[in-house]
Amino acid sequence: MFLGRTFxxxxxxxxxxxxxxxxxxxxxxxTLNAYGASITLPLxxxxxxxxxxxxxxxxxxxxxxxxxxxxxxxxxxxxxxNTAVGTESARASVDGLNAALLGVGLTAGSVRAECTAVAGxxxxxxxxxxxxxxxxxxxxSSPAPGTTLRFPLVEVRxxxxxxxxxxxxxxxxxxxxxxxxxxxxxxxSATCGPATLDAPxxxxxxxxxxxxxxxxLAAAGGxxxxxxxxxxxx
Numbered sequence: 001m002f003l004g005r006t007f008x009x010x011x012x013x014x015x016x017x018x019x020x021x022x023x024x025x026x027x028x029x030x031t032l033n034a035y036g037a038s039i040t041l042p043l044x045x046x047x048x049x050x051x052x053x054x055x056x057x058x059x060x061x062x063x064x065x066x067x068x069x070x071x072x073x074x075x076x077x078x079x080x081x082n083t084a085v086g087t088e089s090a091r092a093s094v095d096g097l098n099a100a101l102l103g104v105g106l107t108a109g110s111v112r113a114e115c116t117a118v119a120g121x122x123x124x125x126x127x128x129x130x131x132x133x134x135x136x137x138x139x140x141s142s143p144a145p146g147t148t149l150r151f152p153l154v155e156v157r158x159x160x161x162x163x164x165x166x167x168x169x170x171x172x173x174x175x176x177x178x179x180x181x182x183x184x185x186x187x188x189s190a191t192c193g194p195a196t197l198d199a200p201x202x203x204x205x206x207x208x209x210x211x212x213x214x215x216x217l218a219a220a221g222g223x224x225x226x227x228x229x230x231x232x233x234x
Contacts, residue, residue: 031168031191034090034113036075038186041068041101042178049189053077053090070099070185079192086119090190092173097132101176101183104154108132108139113159113173115192123193125171127159132174153179167194 033054039047045068051060061076073096081088097108109131117123125145132139134149134156143158150156160172173188 031164031166031193032079032081032088032090034077034079034092034115034190036062036077036092036094036188037065037070037072038184038189039065039067039070040184041070042182043068049186051075051077053079055079055081064096065094069101072097072187077190081195086195087117088192088195089114089116090192091115092188092190094173094187097174097187099176099185099187101185102153102178104135104151104156104176106132106134106156106174106176108174111173111188113171113188113190115169115171115190117169117193117195119195123167123169123195125159125161125169125190127171127173127188129158129173154183155179164191169193 033052035049035052037047038049039045047065047067047070051062053060058080059076059078061074063074065072065075072094075092075094077090077092079088079090091112091114093110093112094108095110097106097111099106108129110129111132112128112130113125114127115123115125127143129139129141129143132141135151139158140147145159145161147158148155149158155177157172157175157177160175162170162172164170168191170189170191172186174185175187176185177183
């Protein structure tokens with residue numbers, strides 16, 4: 001009976017160590033990013049998307065933006081990705097906004113956009129405004145997705161949420177578009193998802209003391225069995 005137990009234990013230990021086990025799955029994404037502002041104004045005035053954050057550069061900020069009829073205070077962006085649990089998020093904020101496009105003036109203490117993704121679930125987004133106004137009219141601090149204000153020459157979109165073909169979600173805190181196409185101001189942009197899981201990979205074989213212990217147990221079990229047989233038939 002002892003022989004059977006010894007051999008079974010040693011065989012189980014050796015099998016566990018040599019057969020290999022699967023490692024914990026990890027999250028990955030090629031669509032995680034955020035930027036503070038992208039500005040195109042009449043007369044060819046442009047401001048490229050900046051500052052930008054992505055997994056290789058997870059945080060960025062600039063002190064202010066001043067281009068044509070758009071000025072801001074501090075602008076900050078960040079992204080986070082937790083590969084152990086399959087989550088990721090992107091955030092962008094623009095403070096001290098003072099802007100105008102084709103006669104439509106906007107101000108805001110802050111414009112913040114956020115996107116959050118969890119593996120196996122659709123990405124979600126939100127926008128938060130502080131002391132925001134359009135032509136002197138106060139705006140809701142938590143606008144519903146796709147809130148749109150239309151004026152004769154300009155369209156103002158709040159909490160614009162764009163589902164992308166790759167499954168990711170882009171959230172623009174505030175977007176001001178000239179209906180003629182000659183002007184487009186995006187403030188606080190966050191993109192994330194889908195937070196996917198990498199395929200499981202084989203864990204490396206055991207090494208060091210654990211390996212020698214398992215091999216020793218297997219050898220001891222085999223040696224004991226051989227000795228018992230010799231005594232029985234010798």
